Amino acid sequence: FPSYLSLKLDPSSIPDIPRPRPKFEIFVYSPRIEGVHLRAGPVARGGLRWSDRIEDYRTEILGLVKAQQVKNSVIVPAGAKGGFVVKQPPRDGSREAMREEGVACYQTFIRGLLDITDNLDDGQVVPPKNVVRYDADDTYLVVAADKGTATFSDIANTLAAEYRFWLGDAFASGGSEGYDHKKMGITARGAWESVKRHFLEKGTDTQTDEFTVVGIGDMGGDVFGNGMLLSDRIRLIGAFNHQHIFVDPDPDAAASFRERERLFKLSGSSWADYDTQLISDGGGVFSRSMKSIPVSSQMRKVLGIKARSLSPADLISALLKAPVDMLWNGGIGTYVKAPSESHEDVGDKTNDALRIDSNELRCKALGEGGNLGVTQKARIDFARRGGSVNSDFIDNAGGVDCSDHEVNIKILLNDLVHRQLMSLPERNRMLRAMTSEVAELVLRNNYRQAMALSLAQNPAVATADQYERLMRRLETEGKLDRSLEFLPSDEELQARREHGGGLTRPELAVLVSYAKIELKQALVASPIVHDPRFNSALHSAFPASLLAAFPEAVGAHPLRKEISATQIANDMVNRMGITWFDRIRSATGADAGRIA
Structure with a gap:
């Protein structure tokens, strides 16, 4: 027997459960791992997250599924989200040991989901074995990558094959024979459609006119890296990730674009790899472990501040408040809240020291390639003050849209393979050949x-x-x-x-x-x-x-x-x-x- 327990719940029948109430919930429990999977409808999809919030991971996943539901309005499935926590992390704490434990827990979580999910065989519903079933037929279960599980799609699809699950490798999009979102740059390209519209309505063409940007992320990341290569007219004044703070008070648009392009192609790059000879006077790359960072006159001018030295947290806050054309979010974390919200309301303790209020924003537009960078109340407040902003679920819908196209195409092609009307290698070649067409369909939706x-x-x-x-x-x-x-x-x-x-x-x-x-x-x-x-x-x-x-x-x-x-x-x-x-x-x- 398995060393874990899987329960499928009907949240609508549970009194006093926090809102919003999903349609379906699966809870997987063992001494080693716990996880939940929430779906807003019978046909629903969304990512599975490796959460570090062991005390309130369901609260985290519930917030994410709420955002996923509105994001998924543009695609076939309703919103879904899953997450698991590692309860017995390895004592040596090494990165490799932690990854191995995370993979093992992810596999248990996937098994827990598949164990109580109905299958299809030639169109006939096949209930799972050794299960007490009270619900109706429910066969559509698909997952996607999320924080901590970006490279796990092949692992999930291997388990789907082991279970002979009807979706095959359409179960987890983005695997080795799926669409690589980073290579396609699809999430950033989709968000850029929103950015172009924000600027167009202010009389600026992002592809021909220079404009200033502060960013959250680094060039090694998918959304930040791809986004900062979508125009060679970007003047990136500053950016930060979890390690470094980058400041370039008066950047040369063309030269800095080429350097960002080099970093994007450099495996595992960070802001520390940026050629400092290309940074304008008064700028630099600073470690977030420094006690104090000197603030040059050029930095004071471009950031609109008076301080001559700042802590790393305060310098990041100053970047977020900078009077630039756009704040581009390509990272993880929540950095802007409304004045009426507390840090506790936001629920992202890691960034409490950096976070600013929306009335402190001096940028003209927000580009939300990443999720949850700004609270909804902060967006509304910023918009009422004249700022240009949509929402993360609008701007970065390209990723989930691309995955949905992949799943729907694979369902069709996998049936042809099953009926021996095409071979698996032929299917894979056709998938690759359609990459540009799929991107066009996705970007059309974003536009x-x-x-x-x-x-x-x-x-x-x-x-x-x-x-x-x-x-x-x-x-x-x-x-x-x-x-x-x-x-x-x-x-x-x-x-x-x-x-x-x-x-x-x-x-x-x-x-x-x-x-x-x-x-x-x-x-x-x-x-x-x-x-x-x-x-x-x-x-x-x-x-x-x-x-x-x-x-x-x-x-x-x-x-x-x-x-x-x-x-x-x-x-x-x-x-x-x-x-x-x-x-x-x-x-x-x-x-x-x-x-x-």
Whole structure:
């Protein structure tokens, strides 16, 4: 018998459980490892995290699944998130020993999930053995990489093969035969679509005009590194990671771009590898272990400060407050909170000494390639002060969108391999050949969603009553908790209207996601998605080369209903606006299928 216990729970039946309540929860327990996996619906996906929060890891995962739910509005599955903690770390504490223990615990966690998940065999549901089952058939379980598990996808897929799980290596996206997000730069490229729009609306072209940036991360990282190579007009004033602080008060855009490119290609690089001869006068690379860092006159000028020396934490805070064009988050941690929030509210003790309030931000725009760098309350406050910001779940949706395309394509191709209509090597070659096409599909979604926010923002004051009606109805139907999403009450909206204000972009970002989620769910329940007139919606989710080679397989995809509904919902909300479906349904009484 296994040395662990797996339990599947129905959170809606548990009194006093913290909100939001996921649809499904799996709890895996052993003396060596504990973990939870939370899903917002029967078809849901999200990453598995190696958490270091042993006392409150479920709280951490619950917060992440809440963010994942709105992020996933652009893709087929609802939000999901999992996390595990290592309870008996090795005593010697070496990096290799810790990794080995982490892998072993990850394997136990994956086994715990698969042990109580239904399988499919030629379309027939096969319940797991040695399990007492009270729930309905539930076969869709997919996972992804997250903090601490970035290289674990092949491990998960090996276990899926051992269990003969129907998804094969579509179980964990991003493995050796999947799309490498860092090589594609897809998360950063998707976020850059938001950045370009922020600047375009301020009269700046990020690809031709120079602009100043402060960044969170380093060139060895996926999102920071790829992001800081998306324009050779970036003047990177400063950046920091967990080891170093980089300051370049007056950078040469072209020369610094070439040096960042060199560091990105250098395996395991850090800011300490930056050629200091290329750093302008008064700048440098400083260790975060220093007791005090001298602040040059050039640094004082560019950062807008008077201090002649600062602790590393205070210098990082000064960078976050710098009067630059953009703050680019490509790291891990929460660095900006609202004035009304405490550090305890944020729940990221590691960065308490660095964190600033949103009213201290002097940048013009926020680019959120990383997750949770800014609290939602801070985004709203920054936006109300005139800053340009969306939300992390809008900006960095490219990563999860790319993974969803990979899973859907693999489901199709794996079936062809199973039926011996193509070999596995042929499948792998085709996957690689479609990389650019998949990237184009993902970036199109990022572009259109950022555009939808701009279209919604422009008349946001005039249409505040429409948003108010939408929020009120969603709340009445139990689909939205305004306080949980930091959306304004009717009274607060009225007060804003009286002062010429409306909803901010971060608030509209939440409503865009909820509008898409509601419409998607309504369409999935409607027979209209099987109508041949909507085949174009299904086809638009796949690379043209795949559609040309296997049109019948695309039409017979096991998730064709969900894929079609997702594409239609995205197009309708992006093109027609957040409240359009709500208004038409209210005026006509028609259902989602007829309106579509």
